[in-house]
Amino acid sequence: MEATEIKYQKYLAKDYKSENAVRWCPGCGDYAILTCLHKALAELNVDPHNTAVISGIGCSSRLPYYMNTYGFHSIHGRAAAIATGVKVANPALSVWVATGDGDSLAIGGNHFIHAVRRNVDINIILFNNKIYGLTKGQYSPTSSRGFVSKSSPYGTVEDPFRPAELTFGARGTFFARAIDVDMKTQVEVMVEAARHKGASVVEVLQNCVIFNDGIHNKISDRTWKADNTITLRQGEKMLFGKENEKGLVLEGWNLKAVTIGEEGYSLDDVLVHDATTKDNTLHMKLALMDIADDLPVALGVIRSVDTPSYDSDYERQIAEVQQRTPKKSFTEFLLSSSNVWEVK
Amino acid sequence: MEATEIKYQKYLAKDYKSENAVRWCPGCGDYAILTCLHKALAELNVDPHNTAVISGIGCSSRLPYYMNTYGFHSIHGRAAAIATGVKVANPALSVWVATGDGDSLAIGGNHFIHAVRRNVDINIILFNNKIYGLTKGQYSPTSSRGFVSKSSPYGTVEDPFRPAELTFGARGTFFARAIDVDMKTQVEVMVEAARHKGASVVEVLQNCVIFNDGIHNKISDRTWKADNTITLRQGEKMLFGKENEKGLVLEGWNLKAVTIGEEGYSLDDVLVHDATTKDNTLHMKLALMDIADDLPVALGVIRSVDTPSYDSDYERQIAEVQQRTPKKSFTEFLLSSSNVWEVK
Amino acid sequence: MPTNAVVTDIKQVTIRFSGDSGDGMQLSGTLFSTLSAIFGNEIATFPDFPAEIRAPQGSLHGVSGFQVRIGAKDVYNSGDKTDVLVAMNPAALKVNASYLKKGSIVLFDTDSFQKKDLDKALFQTQDPFEELNLDHIQPVGVAITSMTKSSLEGSGLENKEMLRCKNMFALGIVCWLFNRPLEIADKLLEQKFAKRPKIVIANIKALTDGYNYGNNIHLTASTYRIEPVEATKGFYTDVNGNTATAYGLIAAAEKAGLQLFLGSYPITPATDILQELAKRKDFGVKALQMEDEIAGITSSIGAAFAGCLAATSTSGPGLALKSEALGLAVMTELPLVVIDVQRSGPSTGMPTKSEQTDLNQALYGRNGESPLVVMAAASPTDCFESAFTAAKIALEHMTPVILLSDGYIANGSSAWKIPELEDYPEINPPYVQNHFNAEAGEWKPYLRNDDTLVRYWGIPGTPNYMHRIGGLEKDLVTGVISSNPENHQRMINIRQQKIDNIARFIPEQQVLGDPDADTLIVGWGGTQGHLMETLLRLRDNGKKVAYTHFRHISPLPANSHELLQRYSKVIVAEQNNGQFADYLNGKYPDLNSICKYNKVEGQPFKVSEMVEAFTQMMEGK
Amino acid sequence: MPTNAVVTDIKQVTIRFSGDSGDGMQLSGTLFSTLSAIFGNEIATFPDFPAEIRAPQGSLHGVSGFQVRIGAKDVYNSGDKTDVLVAMNPAALKVNASYLKKGSIVLFDTDSFQKKDLDKALFQTQDPFEELNLDHIQPVGVAITSMTKSSLEGSGLENKEMLRCKNMFALGIVCWLFNRPLEIADKLLEQKFAKRPKIVIANIKALTDGYNYGNNIHLTASTYRIEPVEATKGFYTDVNGNTATAYGLIAAAEKAGLQLFLGSYPITPATDILQELAKRKDFGVKALQMEDEIAGITSSIGAAFAGCLAATSTSGPGLALKSEALGLAVMTELPLVVIDVQRSGPSTGMPTKSEQTDLNQALYGRNGESPLVVMAAASPTDCFESAFTAAKIALEHMTPVILLSDGYIANGSSAWKIPELEDYPEINPPYVQNHFNAEAGEWKPYLRNDDTLVRYWGIPGTPNYMHRIGGLEKDLVTGVISSNPENHQRMINIRQQKIDNIARFIPEQQVLGDPDADTLIVGWGGTQGHLMETLLRLRDNGKKVAYTHFRHISPLPANSHELLQRYSKVIVAEQNNGQFADYLNGKYPDLNSICKYNKVEGQPFKVSEMVEAFTQMMEGK
């Protein structure tokens, strides 16, 4: 990857921190995400000056101000399109998008699906707090049916987008999920997202203490986390539970959570995770697991398929054309076009 | 369905034809779609004055002019959002959207996925000619990778959306596909789309004789149609081929086309189509079948799941609230609110 | 009632409650203004929020203020400077220091003026008052935090909950200062926290103890008394501009007998309109939170086509996104109310601050010649009248109407006499089946009323009037798409004339002040309160001056030209770089008398500054 | 060379090729104009497309025209009326009937003037000429279809392919009429169909036979001869406005040493710019077809941030969609060229017709006070100069620039002397590392050059200049977000001054015509050709009159005010309802001399009409 070639000089997380005072509410999940991004960049060892962080508008979109990189806090919903321009303009940059569920799935939905479809090599960190934070508490396209908020006083009457499903619907090649409080997994998936060539979507389940406190509690709280989530790792068995005593098996078309040694299930029955298959059927099932169906919520890198990115293909096409046609100055080009005549 | 309750008086296809001269290019696939819509409405027996046809901009979007119904030829990409307003405003109307692949998947992508997600009871006829017709031949979001057009003189470097996949990614409850020249299937799926409560997407593979002639030939041409397509019907075996001698079977996660009586496959092995399962795994596989994978392209109603539509839920919620709270005039309402004082 | 304190009768007083975002200052302020209104005063409020993110506690960026002006009469705006500042922490003091009048009272919480608090507010010394050169004020230190805690000991509340009642203790002191009976406040609190009786009791306790504390020590400050005034008889409530706007639309829908539809997308400072209307399912209102502003307006256009009173609400950046669809509404001549609650720009700008910089966008922000109606609301309560009128014009003239509000009047509130809808004019949309005088078969969608040039409304569901409309140019008569050159010119003219005609249906522009003045002050939109007071002060100073305030901008009232010509000096005051002034110059090129007064700070005008500036202008610079 | 025909030497002549969309009229027209240019004439063309859908064959809606004006000199526009009309069917005759000069030649295909063809064009009788009252013209009937077929017998072409060569047969006749040598045409055809030799041969055959037919029968009409003129020495090509715009951007990128990036979305009549630049991968141009106009501009803003010469191209409805993002470019002060090829509005309007109605939108179509640069190109070749200048201003002054073109000049072409880039000025963007005179650490993103007020450009990838920009208001010095009132006012002023300052860097406004005239004609944009000729004709008529044409609209050239003041009558002519006139009145309120000449028909101005109208205006109505 152009942007992350190994340098001998090493950066520390603090080298990615800007001097600006961070201004989220005390206790907001955004703090953890910011810290994880600092760490992930340090691990990737990418030059701060070769990094660009683009955001839209929303609490989450304030993130670029807190990065000692090039940063652009733009307008609501457009970060993916701006990032496409940045990356195609200069493919050597490591380009990140910080965005909220409203920013990228409500107003920015179109740019989101098109950036994913084109497979532009950008890393989209989607802060999913299932609420519009900055505008003080309206429901978002990821809020569950029936959710009561300032703009849905009687509860919504619409099903939410599930970010993984929409990403796959747009032919996404990379999808990962993490919880704000689980910094280890978060750093891991951010690093993987950066290494993946093409559009990477990282959904972070983020807590908004003010307007949607505890929305992810069922899975983020220590009490239940081990039983209610599973962290998927490439090539490893799909195990979970406090003692890794549970696993996922296939039953017909469906996934099932079992306890090893019970109901006749052994470790051998447990599926092994492969994020790299082109076919996304299983990835989709994994990504949509829900505790309402007695299945743990999947964390980690769920899908990661390498295909040429839009920006690299674009460069390749330019190179091919330029190789075929001898280099000309602009005037030479005009002179060589058809319909030229001379007045002497 | 409010809009299509059975009337004793019967309408004929011609009752839905307007007096305007039709102005597509001679040979354009749009003619057939128009005719099918006239027929489908006659079969549904819906009053022309209770029908509204909304479109964006594009050749396809000219359709409303040719309908003797209420019609709105709006602006590029916004038909789904306008139709949402029409349907929610008056759920008694039968609301149709006529749109192109550019109109609804390029500029209108966001409204498309949100209308599908909300499950507004509208019927979207998506004219997929894999090109921008009206602006004279640029590639569209459904054009294949490498497609050469006026705006991609060296071929595109991006994968297309597959309308079914995007629809499912947005939680679509109805998806059907037809070919412009196959009028019988087309009328059938339009009728089914109208009967389905919620957002129905009908993809019609349409030929643009001028800018993308023959793009669907591999499946629309009589020579290959029988072998290269399969028309799915609810509750029926998935058979195809000139003599229905072939069928679809499941092999692991994947679909396979087999000849009955060969390789040990019997009629019993052939899958039965069920468009109504909530789980869309098989629908997705059916919808994405491609002759490049030795699978026939699926036609007919691929998915049709009944769930309450947004507009009906919205009405229900209003009714509930109004039942709970005694009817008040506006002034009574103000007087009963908090912070009222009297100056005597 | 305070007994042995010095009581001063005054006409008006301005109080600002200021503290951290979490300190509940908006609540103290709202309660105080409401109970003053109920008590019989005129009120005007100005909530001044911090930028939309919660800043670190105690920091300068986190300061949230609520200013209330109350008076016996002539309370036109929320006041330039404060007589009383409640400062819950040092940051609140620092941020508001320059707005303190001479001799004003600063009530501060000594518990939160400690070293660490001073540090957070970036004070260098231990004496914030000296550091800010505040020698002309009366500081009143009260240990609000600790007294609130001891007041609530044994209440069964947790520490955090007790602390949340600090604002009531402070309010109690202010009530004592202004001689407000506590019963009203008690009742308001009971309503507010109806479902949490423990909280009600605690709040009332803190309030009462604060009041008593004020009484007991009678501080060192004079207390004020503002007498209730005689207002028109009737029932009153207080209302902010956004709520009034929402109500205006509901009233219009009721009057027209139509369903109200709002397609919208949240954006500061317009979100409240969506939120208010989403609550009003009891009136059958359909308020949809759409995926973006474009879907907001286009769903509303769909609803207008389908026969609703359709509206969409937004702020500047959202209006920009609606530009293209607005053109469609112009071209299809559908009724649509577009509300733009202006905020500071350009781009994202300062979302919580107010200005009047979207006028040009409202007038011109579309491709092609696409005239529509532009109006501007003058005050919180005027939002009701303006929204009602906007809806009436939209429906009766089949046109989009942009109604400009702004953050200042949207969030500010005044007392409002509850209207009787009988007193409001009828709304009669030109339904084709009622108004077209010929056979249904002869009707075409762009046939017009000869007099008004308004087309008829054929609503889907109506038998025999099926038709097609769209964004393409169409034939004047048949309504079929046309690119005939002469026809286009004629349609361009008709669309303009139709809007110009509306001038016949709106009231003539009125002038206040001296009939024989040479100078006319011109304002529009949410600055009315400040301009009104400026007028009074100038006249108090012996100046001859007149004042007119425009609610209707496109078209302008029929007598505008003649009226403006009467004055040798016309001062156009607006919170932008002169957009209305330029518009008037473009409309009336023979007018050479316009002076511009422009201020674009994201803050309300200051009356004192205007008095000075206008006086200079009148004296010929 | 015709021998025994009457040959007339004339100065200028206008020819219109007209037929069905499928009749290849655009090709005949283009070939004829190109070969005339090569032959040494001045040319101006006007392709007049039907609405974007193919209409039924032979119908009035399906008529497609291509008008060419050629002359020895002073060919400023494509002409009001035609001297020669080629009418391939009755619909073409009907649509163009009112544009025929007295005595003009109508060359028509007798094979397609049969009953069924006349019916399709809604003629009532069998004599279309009489029905249209065309008694003042010379009809020349030729059996073009059947002769083309017999000409190509044995060519091995299918019937359909043969019929497609009708246009060449017709062109052959026209070449004979105008005495054009066929060799040039042959060569052009060889280039055009390089990959299909059979088609080349057939086309040349039809062309030659048409020519010979003209020669042989020498019709009944006089033939014309237009002499080649002396032009400046050098190499020429012909170019339409869209191509010239694309080239201007390429030239500017080459000059600035930057990569050119275009984010765009197809829309008539701007699509060609995207298509041309998509071809130019040989120059490393990155031309992205994005998902919509918003993505078009925002991807370009991203590319500008990342250090490209970034541009976006569109037409009116697309510009409306870009409004919000334009504000972001203003606020972040990034270089960006926005090209708006205007078409008829409002809304979808008449997409293939041209007008000048987007000026207001360009100036004002954004929320907040958001000043930017607005320019307008005057002619097809001026699109090159204007695009180059727009890019230079954008890059050197760190600002978005809107360049207005229009459908008429975008599709119309003229001969163009191929430029040498050495003759063009340097482009020097204010790269921070080259232009900021202090330590990197001291730099903040909104520090400015004291003189120009331009901020410095720190491009991602540059070590030590990492920074953050955005749409929120920021501190004048530190660049950190700020909602301080005085700071906001200062930033509002600075952004305006920065744009106003650019007046110092653009040429003063020039005046043509009589130095001591009382009347000044004012134009802007794509009407230059027609206004120029109007000026000449008025002077031929003995009028004293001056003329100035604005390329720079915001800011206006520094001498504009003084210049306009010199005349007692200023006629502002534009294809809208007076947008530029109102703008001038707003800028210069003391100017009371403006008369408006407005025409909004979606068609080019007519010189004859203007001569008459201006004469009346000059005579005081």
Ligand SMILES: Cc1ncc(C[n+]2csc(CCOP(=O)(O)OP(=O)(O)O)c2C)c(N)n1
């Ligand atoms: C064009 C436009 N529309 C609306 C807004 C108002 N707005 C700002 S952020 C936001 C949504 C924030 O939600 P999300 O993206 O989920 O971010 P969060 O604050 O929850 O992190 C909205 C509606 C805006 N700034 N601009």
Ligand SMILES: Cc1ncc(C[n+]2csc(CCOP(=O)(O)OP(=O)(O)O)c2C)c(N)n1
């Ligand atoms: C805002 C806007 N952008 C662009 C256009 C130009 N435009 C009109 S139709 C169209 C695409 C047409 O493609 P599609 O939707 O596939 O319809 P088709 O003509 O192929 O049926 C475009 C780009 C427009 N009219 N409005």
Ligand code: SF4
């Ligand atoms: S409002 Fe919610 S999302 Fe925004 S900063 Fe506060 S806690 Fe975080």
Ligand code: SF4
């Ligand atoms: S251009 Fe293509 S899609 Fe459009 S009308 Fe012609 S054939 Fe049909």
Ligand SMILES: [Mg+2]
């Ligand atoms: Mg959110």
Ligand SMILES: [Mg+2]
């Ligand atoms: Mg298409």
